[in-house]
Amino acid sequence: MKDDAAPIAGQAHQDTIHDSAIKHVTGRADYTDDLVEPTGTIHAYLGLSTCAHGRITGMDFTDTLAQPGVLGVLTADDLPGVNDVSPNGMNDDPILADGVVHFWGQPVFAVIAETRDQARRAAHKARIDYDALPHVLDPIAARDAGMGYVTDPLTLRRGDAAVAMADAPRRITGRFAVGGQDHFYLEGQIALAIPGEDDEVALHVSTQHPSEVQHMVAHVLGVPSSAVVVNVRRMGGGFGGKETQMNLFACVAAVAAKRWHRAVKIRPDRDDDMTATGKRHDFVIDYAVGFDDEGRIRAVEGDLYARCGFSADLSGPVTDRALFHADNAYFYPDVRLSSHPMRTNTVSNTAFRGFGGPQGAIMAERMVEEIAYALGLDPLEVRKRNLYQNGQLTPYHQEVQDQILPRLIAELEQSSYYQARRQAVLDWNARGGVIRKGIALTPVKFGISFTATWFNQAGALIHIYSDGSIHLNHGGTEMGQGLNTKVAQIVAEAFQCDISRIRITKTTTEKVPNTSATAASSGTDLNGMAALDAANQIKARLTAFVAENWKVAEDQVAFVPGHVRAGDQMIVFDQVIRAAYMARIHLSAAGFYKTPKIHWDRTTGQGRPFYYFAYGAAVSEVSVDTLTGEYVIDRADILHDVGRSLNPALDRGQVEGAFVQGAGWLTTEELWWDDKGRLRTHAPSTYKVPLASDRPRIFNVALADWSEATERTIKRSKAVGEPPFVLGISVFEAINMAVASVADYREPARLDAPATPERVLMAVERLRG
Amino acid sequence: MTQLRFLLNDTEVALTEVAASDTLLDHLRLTRRLTGTKEGCAEGDCGACTVLSGRLTPDGLVYEPINACIRLMASCHATHIVTIEHLRGPDGGLHPIQAAMVAHHGSQCGFCTPGIVMALYGLWMTDPKAGEAEIETALQGNICRCTGYAPIIRAAQAAGAAGGQAQDALAREREAVAARLAGMRGARVSLARGADRALIPTDTDDLAAALLKEPDSTLVAGATDVGLWVTKFMRDISPAIFIGHLMKDITVEGDLIRLGAGVTYSEAAPVIARHIPQAAEYWQRIGGWQVRNVGTIGANIANGSPIGDTPPLLIALDARIVLRRGADRREMPLEDFFIDYGKQDRQPGEFVEEIVIPIHRAARTAAYKVSKRRDSDITAVAAGIRVDVAEGIITDARLAFGGMAGIPKRARAAEAALRGQPFAEAAFDAAARAIAGDFQPMTDMRASAEYRATVARNLIRRFWLEQSEPGLPVRLRLTERA
Ligand SMILES: Cc1cc2nc3c(=O)[nH]c(=O)nc-3n(C[C@H](O)[C@H](O)[C@H](O)COP(=O)(O)OP(=O)(O)OC[C@H]3O[C@@H](n4cnc5c(N)ncnc54)[C@H](O)[C@@H]3O)c2cc1C
Ligand code: FES
Ligand code: FES
DSSP states (O other), rough: TTTTSSSOOOOOOOOOTTEEEEHHTTTOOOOOGGSSSTOOOOOOOOOOESSSSSSEEEEOHHHHSSSEEEEEEEOOOGGGSOOOOOOTSOOOOOOSOOOOEEEEEEEEEEEEEESHHHHHHHTTTTTTEEEEOOOOHHHHHHHHHTOOOOOOOOOOSOOHHHHHHSSSEEEEEEEEEOOOOOOOOSSSEEEEEOOSTTTTTEEEEEEEEEHHHHHHHHHHSSSSGGGGGEEEEEEEEETTTSSSSSSHHHHHHHHHHHHTTTTTTEEHHHHHHOOOOOBBBOOOEEEEEEEOOOOOEEEEEEEEEEESSSSSTTTTHHHHHHHHHTTTTTSSEEEEEEEEEEEEEEEEOOTTTTTHHHHHHHHHHHHHHHHHHTTTOOOOHHHHHHEEEEEEBOOOOBBBBOOOHHHHHHHHHHTTHHHHHHHHHHHHHHHHEEEEEEEEEEEEEEEEEEESSGGEEEEEEEEOTTOEEEEESSOOOOSSOOOOHHHHHHHHHHOOOOOGGGGEOOEEESSSOOOSSSSOOHHHHHHHHHHHHHHHHHHHHHHHHHHHHHTGGGGGGEOOOOOOEEEEEEEEEEHHHHHHHHHHOOEEEEEEEEOOOEEEEEETTEOOOOEEEEEEEEEEEEEETTTTTTEEEEEEEEEEESSSSSOOOHHHHHHHHHHHHHHHHHOOOOOOOOOSSOOOOSEEEEEEEEOGGGSSSSEEEEOTTOOOOOOOOOOGGGSSSSSSGGGGGHHEEEEEEEGGGTTTTTTTTOOOOOOHHHOOOOOHHHHOO | OEEEEEEETTTEESBBBBOTTBHHHHIIIIIIIOOOOSSSSSSSSSSSTEEEEEEHHHHHEEEEEEEEEEEEEEGTOOEEEEEGGOOOOOOOOHHHHHHHHHTTTTSOOSHHHHHHHHHOOOOOHHOOOOOOHHHHHHHHTTOOOOSOOOHHHHHHHHHHOOGGGGGHHHHHHHHHHHHHHHHHOSEEEEEEOOOOOOOOSOOOOOOOHHHHHOOTTTEEOOOOOOOOHHHOOOOOOSEEEEEEOOOOOOOEEEEEEEEOHHHHHHHHHHHHHHHOOOHHHHTTTTHHHHHHHHHHHHHHHHTTTTSSHHHHHHHHHEEEEEEEEEEEEEEEHHHHHEEEETSOOOOTEEEEEEEEEEEOOEEEEEEEEEEESSSSSSOOOEEEEEEEEETTEEEEEEEEEEEESSSOEOOOOOOHHHTTTTTSSSHHHHHHHHGGOOOOOOSSSSSOOHHHHHHHHHHHHHHHHHHHHOOOOOSSTTTTTO
């Protein structure tokens, strides 16, 4: 056999199916609720507040406890350790309300019963009395009411924005409200806790962050982390909604499991899930942009007010990231950007794909539109004139070194026939019919790395068993993004064996400790590297062994498909492993990786928070019905940068999915609170995520296959989870154009987001005057 | 009989302890541990729980995707429930739908996937040549939060092209299954668990008798409303009478369509498309496919909802309904049935038996639905419009709206502005102005009062524009659909 034998199945940079695809389509992929329950499993169900802000004056559980199957009730007083799941040590995130409720839907108590149905029914029989206090729902009202910040704000500054603004030939100021978004992961929150000996407990949790669940459960039980094991094989979607939000559920299950010495499962219904868990932050953005007659930006000032909810949760890093992306892809010569993480009497908002970045980026695009309309230019022209050039500094003083947008945009402009189609759109609208069209090309430049530098580490564990089969484990979690598949490809390629040989196993805190959340698009970057490190350690041992055993120099040893080559001998992989085992070679390794080069000083607002940037651009064309405000996305063309893709099929899937989700955020997904502070869009009947018919009928998605990460990322690939979400903005801008056409583009439509049909129609009416 | 009998995959199930509120999804997941069917919302909106339901119809055995989450167990009597676990290809491997979903990377997190596979399976069986528009329509009731749908559509098209319907297990076993289901039908079935009771009447006379005896019973037809009372509001519906299998007749006599109250949206679709083609697209926008397969027109009327989608259209067409109590029947204009919010002209023991819809061949007719999201959304504003024109003069006009008041309601001022006027823009402009006086709509999470009022006005404009055929399109994606 020669080296150029058939390549292995599932090598890196190849389309490879998701490792669970066959299980998905046959219904055999087990999610947490599908696991066989231990005998005697009981169920917990949360009771939620029915008051947006108030003192609890009485709790009467008489009726609850009298219901069939009820074993008991847990309140804040029943928690053995701390009553807090704040992910940042701020101690402001009670598991169960203690004396005061801060939003409508806050968990107040938990009922434990033999069945979930019994616990759920009994929870509704409790009587909680409140002494209502004033409540504030939106960030500007919160500012005016002096509600204060949930966490320290941040200001990024470079140059003197005030002076440059005053000197700019033209200035525009405005206010822009951008809505939040529910994750609507198809699988809701769920945890199953199984009590063990002594202080031990094991949990199965749908979580992006097993280590944090472990630590939270330990705190709440008042036991060391070593007593707690957290497992997750897969999630039915996460999108950031399971980065911190599952902690509360896991803690309640764990406390109940220890108290009743039985396995405890907790799963809220969809209404409670959407009411009681955090979402994407809504923002109100005050912007000022100074520019010249060519549309070049001179100065930007921005104040970004976020609806954070009642506690900090991840609002600090989310609002920071909003500032980091408030330039989207454009150079601001003089700039001041300030975050205002406002406290409100709403659920505490959290991570959601993009993590504040999209909300920042859309501010940049709003300013571009303003400039373009003021000057009568195609917004694309304004975009191009303001793109970063390598060597320029971002508002956080990181030098841009890997800019590829000029080429990427040029290619997309060509392949999508942007210019001709824009002309066709203008011509169409000039006919003045009911249906108006819009087209927009928007880019993204997305910073990759956790801005909290210490999170940028990962571990992996590889065992090769004596029969040659390979067990792979790493700290990342699988939520559909294909992380496990990509990491397995990396390991398969390292050992030059078919991917089928690699057993992908559940993520567990027992195997890899102190992991970071699978978030910030970093899953493959970090865990792929850690797994490669583990593979390389074993390979080094095997190489030395083979050299010695088959009597060749080490540089004569190579891993080739299915085999190891020692000089001119080809040894089947299994045989090498068997021999290595007999020779007492260590066939297990723990790998580790930490991202190099990054640093960030929040006090000065300067540093290099991002290892690199991922880029992309989209052209969207829409039709808008100016009688009703309804619209369709007629076509979208995307060219996206994932460096050297590890798996083009899965990466394209991420791009498509993120785009549609991003478009949903800005179109039909509306969070609506009534004046009592109650979220009224808390189920798919009222909260409308995109359906198949909302996707663009013509949907051309390509990866910029010439792009290669300039940094030494895993096989020169780039992260893909979040960046393409930002491309949904092109749909929003296209709708804005269609609306603006009714007033002959004399002014931008200035739609607030989401651009529901209602907002669109009202803007049409306003512009028509 | 005191046994609920149905086929579950290849097993015959007979249950004696069944409560009216028991759901199929819980039975599958908790009792049978068939965990491939998922719960994503328990309200019929996400499709993660989609299974196929096979039932005998005059056209033979028909399989339709339904939502297991709001399917009440008693509704499963004498049906064949097929779950994802039963699906396989002729060789025992992957079914063509499953193989295509794998090949086209149609799953990411995979949680929606079993439901999507089952919906596509339903489509693949009945419409092998389905194009993009048909696939979108089939998936109106399925949410995928991960993929953006594009790969799923590609997979559906590939599976359609792959064919193999004749070799499919359900096709090959069709006769045997039909015979087994036929054997399960017949006598009245009384079910109970403790005090929670369910009754499945033999026929409509039996229903009439049972309801007369216990007029407080909950009637359950498709349970696309009642199911939610159970899953979301934990309401007690006992004693319940299950009628989804009754009053299924569809007849067209001269210029009258007669629909039994138990006719589902899907069952009525062909007759609507044929005789009221202006409403065909509207019809496809009621619920999603799973909901249309079980939701009945009689219940859409009987529930008295101000945002039910059939009443505006039916009122515009001067439809009448037949109410029955015991052996007594009375007929009334549909419009008169709706008295006030939550109040209908229905006596204890009475039920809707039939809907009689005149066909207005010469009239100018339209049905419009405006909602936040185009598909599978509840109406913000719905309108049924019918204008009779003779010699250039509007002789009669019926404009009925949903979402504009506490009941489905006619816009009498707007109608008056049209009646007797020349069929020309001026009349419709006047009607569009007049409608402001017809309604005081409300604001809620679906739409503001201002938006509803503006849309109502604009729909009258849209109607005129469509009728006057301006050459430019007046509606989105009209041509590619339906
Ligand atoms: C996901 C989803 C989407 C939906 N989308 C829409 C939509 O777009 N448009 C729309 O209009 N509706 C929609 N609905 C509501 C529902 O589908 C309709 O109202 C449907 O017509 C109800 O029919 P059913 O047979 O399922 O009724 P059921 O739930 O069985 O019954 C509804 C009510 O009618 C009573 N009833 C039933 N039959 C009779 C009878 N013959 N005589 C007297 N009373 C009777 C019942 O007792 C009950 O009070 C949706 C529902 C769901 C779950
Ligand atoms: S679980 Fe969502 S439709 Fe049934
Ligand atoms: S694959 Fe995750 S919801 Fe569809």
